[in-house]
Structure formats: structure tokens, C-alpha cells
Amino acid sequence: MTELLAVITITILAxxxxxxDFAMVSRNSLLLSRxxxxxxxxGIGGGVLxxxxxxxxxxxxxxxxSIALFHALKLVGAAYLxxxxxxxxxxxxxxxxxxxxxxxxxxxxxxxxxFLTNALNPKTTxxxxxxxxxxxxxxxxxxxxxxxxxxxxxxxxxxFALVALFFSAGAVRQRILAVRHWIDRSFGxxxxxxxxxxxxxxLSK
Numbered sequence: 001m002t003e004l005l006a007v008i009t010i011t012i013l014a015x016x017x018x019x020x021d022f023a024m025v026s027r028n029s030l031l032l033s034r035x036x037x038x039x040x041x042x043g044i045g046g047g048v049l050x051x052x053x054x055x056x057x058x059x060x061x062x063x064x065x066s067i068a069l070f071h072a073l074k075l076v077g078a079a080y081l082x083x084x085x086x087x088x089x090x091x092x093x094x095x096x097x098x099x100x101x102x103x104x105x106x107x108x109x110x111x112x113x114x115f116l117t118n119a120l121n122p123k124t125t126x127x128x129x130x131x132x133x134x135x136x137x138x139x140x141x142x143x144x145x146x147x148x149x150x151x152x153x154x155x156x157x158x159x160f161a162l163v164a165l166f167f168s169a170g171a172v173r174q175r176i177l178a179v180r181h182w183i184d185r186s187f188g189x190x191x192x193x194x195x196x197x198x199x200x201x202x203l204s205k
Contacts, residue, residue: 006135011152014127015159020081023190024117025160028110029167036110037164043114045157050119051128052149056142078196080120084113085192089185118156128152 021044029037105113118124131152136145 003135003137003140007131007148007151010131010135011155015155019123020117020121021114021156021160022163024084024113025163026167028105028113029164032105032110034164034168035107036105037168038161039107039110040114040117041157041160041164043111043116044118044160045114045153046111047115047118047121048124048128048153048156049149051124052146052152055129055132056145056149076120080116082192082196084117085188085190087188089188089192114160 025037025040025044028040132145132148136148
């Protein structure tokens with residue numbers, strides 16, 4: 001029971017902390033559509049399952065003990081975030097964004113963006129690997145560990161679905177769409193900032 005409570009508590013605190021996942025879901029929900037935001041949230045859950053899978057298989061321990069491998073992953077994740085952010089920074093004023101925004105990302109693209117944003121995020125690697133190594137006992141049955149992983153993924157999907165619903169609701173969104181390019185640039189700057197911080201920390205160690 002203590003182990004379960006620890007997993008639940010740590011997961012909730014980790015999920016609600018701001019980061020690239022939050023930035024992408026907020027941006028897609030606010031500037032594109034509720035559907036895009038929800039699919040991005042679903043993609044994030046899929047990315048979490050990747051981290052859970054390699055951790056349970058023991059690859060997470062290899063990543064934790066290999067400084068070179070971990071920093072290589074950090075640089076790949078950093079490059080992806082900077083690339084995404086740079087694309088948003090290039091946003092220009094448009095016409096009727098309400099009509100065209102929904103076609104900016106297909107369903108598959110929204111899922112892929114959410115998936116890659118999380119799967120390439122080294123902070124999620126650290127969180128899940130540390131959780132399973134330091135909190136989950138080695139004697140914990142495999143089905144229970146898989147259950148923990150499913151809970152972590154579900155918690156991410158639920159939280160970011162709520163974020164998507166919040167940012168895609170109401171007349172406020174319609175007013176914000178009038179300055180869509182500035183919002184896009186702001187989220188782009190956040191992602192570039194996240195990416196540069198990851199990249200610098202990866203090169204300095």
C-alpha cells in the first residue's frame with residue numbers, strides 16, 4: 001500500500017509540473033482545436049508507455065548508468081524541441097484562423113507531436129526510471145509494475161485532456177485567435193528555451 005501511494009503521489013506531482021508537454025497541449029488546444037489538444041494528450045500518454053516499457057525491460061537501468069547514452073538522448077530531445085519551437089517562432093499573421101486552424105494538424109500529426117514531445121523528453125526518462133528504481137520494489141510482481149505504468153500513462157492523458165478542454169473553451173479563445181501568431185511565437189520561445197536548457201546541460205556534463 002505504501003508503494004502504491006508513493007507511485008500515485010509522485011506521479012501526480014510530476015504530471016502537473018510545467019514542461020514541454022504542457023506547452024504543446026496548451027498551444028494546440030488554444031490555437032488549433034479541442035480535438036487537436038485531446039489527440040496531443042493521447043500521444044503524450046503513448047510516449048509515457050515507451051518510457052515505462054524500456055524501464056520495465058531493464059533498459060532504463062542502462063540509461064541511468066551510461067552518462068554518454070543519457071546525454072545523447074538529451075541532445076536528441078533538445079534538438080526536437082528547438083525544431084518545434086523554431087517553426088512556431090516563424091508564425092505570421094493570418095486571415096480567418098478559426099476556419100484554417102483545424103486543418104493545420106491532422107489527427108495523426110497531433111498524435112505524433114504529443115508522442116514525440118514526451119518520448120524524447122529526458123525529464124520523463126529521469127522521472128520514470130527513478131520512480132521504478134527507487135520506489136518500486138524489485139520483488140513487485142510484473143503485472144503490478146505494468147499496472148503502475150498504465151496508471152502513469154492514464155494520469156498524463158487525463159491531466160492533459162483537462163488542459164486541452166480548458167484552453168479550447170469559451171469566447172476567450174476566439175479573442176486570442178486574433179493574435180494567434182504572437183501566441184504561437186510565445187509557445188515557440190518556450191519550447192526553444194526548454195530545448196536549449198536541455199542541450200546546454202547535456203553538453204556541459
